[in-house]
Amino acid sequence: MHNYTIAELVKGLQSKQFSSVELTQHFLSRISQFNDQYNAVITVTADQALQAAQLADQRLAMGSAPALCGVPLLHKDIFCTKGVRTSCGSKMLDNFIPPYNATVVENFEQAGVVMLGKTNMDEFAMGSSNETSFYGPVKNPWATDCVPGGSSGGSAAAVAGRLAPGATATDTGGSIRQPAALCGISGLKPTYGRVSRWGMIAFASSLDQAGPMARTAEDCALLLNCMASFDDKDSTCVDRDVPDYSASLNKTVKGLRIGVPKEYFSEGLHPGTEAAVKKALADLEAQGAELVEISLPNSDLSVPAYYVIAPAEASANLSRFDGVKYGYRCENPKDLQDMYCRTRSEGFGEEVQRRILIGTYCLSAGYYDAYYGKAQQVRKLIEQDFVNAFKDVDLIVGPTCPSPAFKFGSKGDDPVAMYLEDIYTIATNLAGLPGMSVPCGMVEGKPVGLQIIGNYFDEARMLNLAHQFQQVTDWHTQAPEGIS
Amino acid sequence: MNWETVIGLEVHVQLATKTKIFSAASTRFGAEPNTQACAIDLAMPGTLPVLNEQAVHYAVMFGLAIDAEIGQTSVFERKNYFYPDLPKGYQTTQLEKPIVGRGAVAIQLADGSTKSIRIHHAHLEEDAGKSIHEGELPHGSSGVDLNRAGTPLIEIVSEPDMRSIEEAVAFAKKLHSIVTSIGICDGEMSQGSMRFDVNVSVRPMGTTKLGTRTETKNLNSFKFMEEAIEKEVERQIDVIEDGGTIRQETRLYNGDTKVAKAMRSKEEANDYRYFPCPDLLPVIVSDETIEALRRALPELPDARQERFVEQYALSTYDAGVLSSDASTASFFETVATNCGNPKLAANWIMGELSAALNNAGLGFADSPVSADQLAGMVARIADNSISGKMAKQVFEAMWQGEGNADEIIDAKGLKQVSDSGALEKIVTDVLDANPAMVEDFVNSDENKRKKKLGGFMGQIMKASKGQANPQQVNQILLQKLNELL
Numbered sequence: 021m022h023n024y025t026i027a028e029l030v031k032g033l034q035s036k037q038f039s040s041v042e043l044t045q046h047f048l049s050r051i052s053q054f055n056d057q058y059n060a061v062i063t064v065t066a067d068q069a070l071q072a073a074q075l076a077d078q079r080l081a082m083g084s085a086p087a088l089c090g091v092p093l094l095h096k097d098i099f100c101t102k103g104v105r106t107s108c109g110s111k112m113l114d115n116f117i118p119p120y121n122a123t124v125v126e127n128f129e130q131a132g133v134v135m136l137g138k139t140n141m142d143e144f145a146m147g148s149s150n151e152t153s154f155y156g157p158v159k160n161p162w163a164t165d166c167v168p169g170g171s172s173g174g175s176a177a178a179v180a181g182r183l184a185p186g187a188t189a190t191d192t193g194g195s196i197r198q199p200a201a202l203c204g205i206s207g208l209k210p211t212y213g214r215v216s217r218w219g220m221i222a223f224a225s226s227l228d229q230a231g232p233m234a235r236t237a238e239d240c241a242l243l244l245n246c247m248a249s250f251d252d253k254d255s256t257c258v259d260r261d262v263p264d265y266s267a268s269l270n271k272t273v274k275g276l277r278i279g280v281p282k283e284y285f286s287e288g289l290h291p292g293t294e295a296a297v298k299k300a301l302a303d304l305e306a307q308g309a310e311l312v313e314i315s316l317p318n319s320d321l322s323v324p325a326y327y328v329i330a331p332a333e334a335s336a337n338l339s340r341f342d343g344v345k346y347g348y349r350c351e352n353p354k355d356l357q358d359m360y361c362r363t364r365s366e367g368f369g370e371e372v373q374r375r376i377l378i379g380t381y382c383l384s385a386g387y388y389d390a391y392y393g394k395a396q397q398v399r400k401l402i403e404q405d406f407v408n409a410f411k412d413v414d415l416i417v418g419p420t421c422p423s424p425a426f427k428f429g430s431k432g433d434d435p436v437a438m439y440l441e442d443i444y445t446i447a448t449n450l451a452g453l454p455g456m457s458v459p460c461g462m463v464e465g466k467p468v469g470l471q472i473i474g475n476y477f478d479e480a481r482m483l484n485l486a487h488q489f490q491q492v493t494d495w496h497t498q499a500p501e502g503i504s
Numbered sequence: 505m506n507w508e509t510v511i512g513l514e515v516h517v518q519l520a521t522k523t524k525i526f527s528a529a530s531t532r533f534g535a536e537p538n539t540q541a542c543a544i545d546l547a548m549p550g551t552l553p554v555l556n557e558q559a560v561h562y563a564v565m566f567g568l569a570i571d572a573e574i575g576q577t578s579v580f581e582r583k584n585y586f587y588p589d590l591p592k593g594y595q596t597t598q599l600e601k602p603i604v605g606r607g608a609v610a611i612q613l614a615d616g617s618t619k620s621i622r623i624h625h626a627h628l629e630e631d632a633g634k635s636i637h638e639g640e641l642p643h644g645s646s647g648v649d650l651n652r653a654g655t656p657l658i659e660i661v662s663e664p665d666m667r668s669i670e671e672a673v674a675f676a677k678k679l680h681s682i683v684t685s686i687g688i689c690d691g692e693m694s695q696g697s698m699r700f701d702v703n704v705s706v707r708p709m710g711t712t713k714l715g716t717r718t719e720t721k722n723l724n725s726f727k728f729m730e731e732a733i734e735k736e737v738e739r740q741i742d743v744i745e746d747g748g749t750i751r752q753e754t755r756l757y758n759g760d761t762k763v764a765k766a767m768r769s770k771e772e773a774n775d776y777r778y779f780p781c782p783d784l785l786p787v788i789v790s791d792e793t794i795e796a797l798r799r800a801l802p803e804l805p806d807a808r809q810e811r812f813v814e815q816y817a818l819s820t821y822d823a824g825v826l827s828s829d830a831s832t833a834s835f836f837e838t839v840a841t842n843c844g845n846p847k848l849a850a851n852w853i854m855g856e857l858s859a860a861l862n863n864a865g866l867g868f869a870d871s872p873v874s875a876d877q878l879a880g881m882v883a884r885i886a887d888n889s890i891s892g893k894m895a896k897q898v899f900e901a902m903w904q905g906e907g908n909a910d911e912i913i914d915a916k917g918l919k920q921v922s923d924s925g926a927l928e929k930i931v932t933d934v935l936d937a938n939p940a941m942v943e944d945f946v947n948s949d950e951n952k953r954k955k956k957l958g959g960f961m962g963q964i965m966k967a968s969k970g971q972a973n974p975q976q977v978n979q980i981l982l983q984k985l986n987e988l989l
């Protein structure tokens with residue numbers, strides 16, 4: 021059952037081939053059996069899941085249940101779940117039980133989706149390897165001595181390891197696409213404002229966006245249909261109709277103009293990754309798409325701009341974790357200052373503290389113009405690069421990340437080397453554009469991701485291309501060793 | 505040396521919206537601690553602000569009332585600092601692009617002159633919660649009440665245009681008058697609805713360079729503000745005259761103990777690291793909205809004062825007092841219209857009623873004597889049914905809740921005798937009964953006669969049991985006595 025795609029599970033549930041309870045039990049038992057290998061799931065909500073599955077079965081029996089009714093999913097532990105611990109991968113929130121659901125969680129709950137539990141992640145979504153989690157690193161199902169990517173590494177590994185057919189994730193600088201690439205699954209970061217951020221614990225508010233992870237583009241479309249909604253609780257959410265993302269999957273890609281940014285194939289790109297991506301481009305060309313070389317001249321500025329803007333926003337977003345109201349508080353504070361200092365020094369990990377310091381520095385009097393002000397100007401330039409490119413092309417395609425999954429600890433001493441993991445993904449967050457990653461090859465037994473970047477609110481076209489690519493390739497159907 | 509005082513004010517005005525600026529929690533004052541703080545006010549993880557449109561409209565109304573430029577695109581920023589009553593660790597406020605730009609407020613001074621105080625800008629922001637300390641640490645405890653957190657405020661920042669305590673108080677009162685008249689603030693100072701930060705500096709009279717200023721924060725009454733400025737001006741002059749220099753610092757003044765002290769110096773001040781709040785879009789106010797709000801803007805205090813002078817023939821001073829805030833003005837207008845004698849109505853409201861309300865610590869809105877009741881009484885004075893002296897009894901009885909003027913007049917038998925036949929008889933009887941007094945009167949010179957009239961009046965009023973119309977009695981008495989000369 022765990023090898024079925026979500027589309028197949030939906031058919032099976034609606035045709036009573038199996039029940040949601042059976043399906044839920046199956047995935048729960050897989051989690052209890054295999055999660056130790058991956059450390060992908062940090063909270064399992066078994067009782068709650070079985071109750072939800074029973075309700076879903078009742079709705080299915082009555083007919084007219086929503087498409088995803090009865091399908092089990094995992095939620096990244098960044099989404100607030102009513103009554104269920106939401107830690108954001110941090111000691112700071114190890115004891116935090118929200119009294120509300122994130123809109124994303126609520127949308128799935130309304131649709132009858134069954135939550136199996138919560139997935140591991142880099143602390144406060146800050147990381148590209150899942151090594152910063154308070155709950156320990158997640159292991160890549162393709163090579164358990166390698167990282168799964170981050171920050172949504174738990175969701176990606178869980179889907180790759182068949183612990184769930186799909187999972188929610190978030191992407192601030194590549195946190196959906198990079199782990200999807202490294203774990204050989206499909207993941208989509210929608211246009212900024214497409215999915216509500218209500219109840220999603222903020223890292224960098226102007227960049228954060230939630231999206232789905234699953235094994236196929238078709239499944240991502242199904243999940244996005246439910247995730248995307250206008251929400252008046254999020255002022256940055258865009259009031260715009262949600263199209264049926266499944267409806268356009270089968271359109272032909274013939275004549276589609278695909279931009280290939282030359283800056284994405286320069287120094288630093290692993291030759292194996294490059295070869296796989298070029299092969300994928302050739303496959304798309306063979307399907308009738310037209311490849312156009314384009315330039316995104318300010319690409320090299322995206323990492324530095326991002327590492328000013330994201331920490332700046334984070335430094336303010338994380339100020340609320342002060343030991344006063346909820347979450348971790350240090351033992352026996354001797355005064356207010358001591359409580360603040362020790363609560364935050366003990367409650368936050370090293371990478372989170374590093375980014376709070378960077379952000380605080382960038383916003384300080386005398387440095388603001390040189391850092392934050394300049395970074396915002398760069399952001400505009402990067403946005404303009406894409407606006408110009410999309411005058412000529414329909415989609416942009418390139419590698420998701422520079423190389424396949426790397427070994428634990430191999431970039432631990434050098435934050436900048438880690439930050440360069442997101443060199444191809446960050447620009448779309450800065451521009452607010454949608455992007456996705458689909459598997460397109462293998463290097464040294466580890467998956468390679470193909471990145472597809474769309475114009476604003478053009479998720480349907482991205483999904484269409486990805487789905488068509490998956491009609492002629494089988495990278496997305498491959499499973500890590502040991503999974504049958 | 506003669507010193508000139510320079511004062512600028514920052515005034516926090518709580519807006520009278522039902523709900524908070526970024527959440528749906530109630531802004532009602534006085535609830536049990538933390539019962540009016542929702543997940544957003546508590547800064548729970550993942551919560552997001554949604555701007556209260558009414559707060560924006562109120563801020564625009566203030567801008568229109570002071571004839572200011574309206575910031576059609578204003579931007580919320582985060583002001584970062586840690587404090588337990590600031591749940592997010594930043595205050596959402598406006599800095600670079602405030603919703604209200606430059607404007608001006610005219611104040612009237614005691615000598616009858618007016619002065620224009622420039623407003624630098626006014627911006628929208630959220631209020632913080634309150635820290636509550638019980639007992640002394642380490643055995644005491646500190647708590648936080650977040651009911652107030654997220655209450656919408658406008659902070660009005662003046663230019664340093666005031667040159668005396670009188671001007672500062674007049675400006676503060678004028679702002680109070682404006683915001684209550686347009687209905688954007690309840691004006692309840694004791695509940696913190698208006699709070700003042702005063703920036704004070706002194707300089708030798710005749711010089712133009714501003715002295716180093718200090719800021720005394722969070723004064724919540726006109727009286728405390730006056731006291732705080734007075735103390736600070738004295739302190740600064742003393743320091744300078746003793747050869748010292750003024751430190752730029754933030755100060756606190758305790759109105760109860762009358763003690764002022766330094767809180768922190770400029771060097772210790774926070775770097776607030778302002779930056780635009782990414783959770784909120786820029787606030788766009790359309791021309792249509794501005795025009796609609798302009799059309800709906802209630803009468804402003806200055807216009808109302810002018811109208812009171814015209815319509816009710818009041819002195820400028822009386823009109824100023826009665827038009828200062830919306831509830832006083834509407835009280836006056838009801839009394840004046842219903843009794844038909846605006847001047848008399850004004851005297852009673854500014855005299856007896858204001859004194860009684862002041863003593864009881866009440867506002868016009870909570871007056872135990874309603875405007876209709878007072879009008880009923882003033883009407884009886886105006887038509888000579890009762891004397892001013894009787895009216896005081898009637899007023900006292902109404903205040904005690906004994907009913908309307910007419911009921912009380914009947915019940916107490918306070919009807920004034922104005923029938924000239926009856927009055928003549930009383931006067932004649934009293935003169936006949938006191939021949940010695942009459943003799944004495946006739947034999948006195950003109951100056952002494954005037955003084956002796958009072959004796960006759962007393963006898964007559966006594967004989968009439970206080971009900972004789974004093975003006976009429978006076979006339980009749982004079983006439984009768986003159987006949988004897």
